[in-house]
Amino acid sequence: MRTAARHPEHTAVVTAHGRLTYRDLVRQVERWRDRCASSGLPPGSLVAVPAGDGEALPAAFLGVRAAGLVPLLVDDRQPTRAADVLAAGRPAAVLRVETGEIEPTGAPDGRSLPAGAGYVVFSSGSQGTPKGIVGSAAGLLAFIDWEIGELGLAPGTRVAMLTSPAFDVVYRDLLLPLCSGGELHIAAPAVRTVPAAVLPWLAEHAIEVVHAVPSLSARWLADAPSTTVDSLRHTLFAGEPLYGRHVRRWRRAAPSTRVVNLYGPSETTLAKFGYEVPDECDPGLQPVGKPLPGTAVTFDDIASSGTTDFRQVVITTPDGSLGYLPDTCSDDDLDRLRRADGVTRFRTSDRGRVDDGSNLVIAGRVDSLVKRRGTFVDLARVEAAATALPAVRAACCVQLTTSDVVLVVEGPSPDAAAGLRRPLHAALGSDMPDRVLAVPALPLLPGGKADRRGIEELLNLEVADDGRAP
Known part of the structure; x- marks a missing residue:
């Protein structure tokens, strides 16, 4: 890692049990890389990584990638989802972070993925059965590079990891600090699963950057109403509509924070639109902003929608996913997500329009228009x-x-x-x-x-x- 070479003695990872320097982290990554390499798995093999409490996750993920394999992060604190993901994903091996072992699954049809695959993630299931998505390594790094530049991050910046490892947005938490020379602060499950504990933890660790879902962060505010996080400089919301009223509440708890609203389905890799919410924002729905470099948005008509104000959002980007895992999606899903000639085109499930400021506004999902x-x-x-x-x-x-x-x-x-x-x-x-x-x-x-x-x-x-x- 170039970052480790420049800052070997700087703190890289902070957990409830201590700190790792960049030199320590590189040594752990190399051990995982060598164990993976000695397993005899062919390049591109899918390897499941149960995350445990998350403390070993950075080294395990980077070690699997360094060995030319493709990680599938699994949150073993969600046993039902974990079992479903493992059954659908059919990994060739499981990396046991608690024992340091690589266990072949023995599956005769274990997955082997194409060059360029950086990870596999399963969708949340909020829009039906979870689908396996093959993430692009180049697309992931393109987003991280954009975010580092957008936020102007410097070495030593403290970034929170509060996201469940089961979802791809964890890569924002994980890689943003490690690619910029910052500090990755991993919240223990006892913190991230207890809303009243989150804001005090952010304040105790003097966190400067946090990624959050609006409804979950509203619960953090409600359960710790007297906590102020003066250190917080950047808050990036995503995953749900963001309203100015919530931004105002959040800024009372984090008075020095800049607020950015991100948008992008997992199929297009982390986020493809960004909007900085102004200090004096409207209390209503906030835009998701303008497309990231290389990304374009178009719109399809929605049949029998009863309205022409918002149309179905279609995103085209060279930095999108490589497609769905076979056998985890429908024919309609395959038609909506296509990768050809190095470009991903995804017809989303969202309704949107472009406002007078050339910002994309997402009004809701296509299926939120119902007949009564x-x-x-x-x-x-x-x-x-x-x-x-x-x-x-x-x-x-x-x-x-x-x-x-x-x-x-x-x-x-x-x-x-x-x-x-x-x-x-x-x-x-x-x-x-x-x-x-x-x-x-x-x-x-x-x-x-x-x-x-x-x-x-x-x-x-x-x-x-x-x-x-x-």
């Missing part, structure tokens, strides 16, 4: 109106039947939910949901996004308990 009793309802618009209310931290709107659209909000007490109907009706008119329910906390996916399918299952159980037909 013969007319269209925009579930994303309902969520935006709910999130604008002072008492609401997060919101998720789902359709259970063609006559039952339900808004579930996090924040107000169950009794207070009835008081939300009047302001919501004033904002939404005919898009007003049939029911409004309040819960202490929305179910979230491990990556921090709202778990829509989990919410639908809870609502269907409630309907069954009430004796009404779902």
